[in-house]
Amino acid sequence: MNYYNHIVETIGNTPLVKLNKVSAGIKGTILVKVEYMNPGNSVKDRIALKMIEDAEKEGLLKPGGTIIEGTSGNTGMGLALVAIAKGYRCIFTMADKQSQEKIDILRAVGAEVVVCPTNVEPDDPRSYYSVAKKLNKEIPNSLYPNQYDNLSNYKAHYESTGPEIWKDTAGKITHYAAGVGTGGTISGTSKYLKEQKADIVTVGIDTYGSVFKKYKETGIFDPNEVYPYLTEGIGEDILPKNVDFSTIDHFVKVTDKDAAIMTRRLAREEGLFVGWSCGSAAYGALEYAKEHLKDGDVMVIILPDHGTRYLGKVYNDAWMRNHGFLEERTFATARDIIK
Numbered sequence: 001m002n003y004y005n006h007i008v009e010t011i012g013n014t015p016l017v018k019l020n021k022v023s024a025g026i027k028g029t030i031l032v033k034v035e036y037m038n039p040g041n042s043v044k045d046r047i048a049l050k051m052i053e054d055a056e057k058e059g060l061l062k063p064g065g066t067i068i069e070g071t072s073g074n075t076g077m078g079l080a081l082v083a084i085a086k087g088y089r090c091i092f093t094m095a096d097k098q099s100q101e102k103i104d105i106l107r108a109v110g111a112e113v114v115v116c117p118t119n120v121e122p123d124d125p126r127s128y129y130s131v132a133k134k135l136n137k138e139i140p141n142s143l144y145p146n147q148y149d150n151l152s153n154y155k156a157h158y159e160s161t162g163p164e165i166w167k168d169t170a171g172k173i174t175h176y177a178a179g180v181g182t183g184g185t186i187s188g189t190s191k192y193l194k195e196q197k198a199d200i201v202t203v204g205i206d207t208y209g210s211v212f213k214k215y216k217e218t219g220i221f222d223p224n225e226v227y228p229y230l231t232e233g234i235g236e237d238i239l240p241k242n243v244d245f246s247t248i249d250h251f252v253k254v255t256d257k258d259a260a261i262m263t264r265r266l267a268r269e270e271g272l273f274v275g276w277s278c279g280s281a282a283y284g285a286l287e288y289a290k291e292h293l294k295d296g297d298v299m300v301i302i303l304p305d306h307g308t309r310y311l312g313k314v315y316n317d318a319w320m321r322n323h324g325f326l327e328e329r330t331f332a333t334a335r336d337i338i339k
């Protein structure tokens with residue numbers, strides 16, 4: 001018989017898929033790594049497993065313990081699955097800009113979710129970082145994995161995402177692009193890939209309203225770069241320990257609107273029903289590729305999660321129109337014709 005002992009054993013080994021339409025006219029081969037094929041539907045399953053297994057090895061988490069994390073949803077899903085497999089309780093703190101679907105999904109797999117205000121300073125006692133820390137202090141036998149500063153995050157990608165890409169491209173990869181939130185995905189993967197072939201070019205995708213690009217280019221942490229934005233999962237107002245700027249050659253910033261429109265194009269033109277930051281990653285990477293890729297180059301772009309979590313946002317026409325992200329239709333729909 002061919003079976004797994006638990007669903008968490010299926011984490012990783014996600015497929016590489018070629019882009020066809022949205023990359024038209026760009027030289028080289030553009031491949032995406034489809035992370036929604038993980039059992040929790042996102043790249044974050046990888047770090048959830050690694051952070052918990054490392055904490056167990058170090059004696060930081062004991063049987064019957066509680067896992068507490070500040071998460072935009074995907075890490076929570078991964079942690080919830082690992083917690084079910086291993087018998088832990090989960091409590092997650094989330095910013096209130098996150099989609100309702102993400103909150104509902106976490107509750108569906110048995111986690112407790114505490115919703116916190118988005119637009120407060122990270123060290124404000126109401127922020128989701130501060131609330132997670134307080135719960136960790138007060139609940140005995142609890143672990144706060146802290147994906148931002150826990151280097152097991154970075155290592156998960158160094159040990160799995162990087163080697164998978166190297167193997168699946170038969171070492172032909174020349175460019176690698178990923179969105180940057182905690183920084184674990186881009187930094188861990190890039191470190192592994194650059195150790196195999198030093199001249200692989202890596203591109204971090206940032207949002208407007210985030211500090212990363214300016215920090216990389218000037219060394220200055222500029223609070224004026226920070227303002228509210230809508231894209232979920234990438235961009236930060238802090239410098240997490242998992243961002244290793246030495247592994248990231250360039251940053252490209254992408255607007256909420258360009259990301260949202262590209263997300264819908266990936267679904268409709270490529271059959272890739274992916275999340276909003278996937279649109280950011282693809283848009284930013286393709287902008288870079290237009291300028292820099294040559295025939296024979298191979299670019300791999302990470303697509304972190306699945307579209308179901310964004311049905312009420314980028315996949316909702318009314319929501320898109322309300323945000324000025326969708327131009328009015330110029331064609332008749334089937335509904336217009338039959339009425």
Ligand code: PMP
Nearest residue numbers: 180181182183184185233277304
């Ligand atoms: N996209 C989504 C949807 C995410 O949840 C995250 C994680 N915050 C990222 C991209 C960025 O990945 P990383 O944290 O590894 O930089």
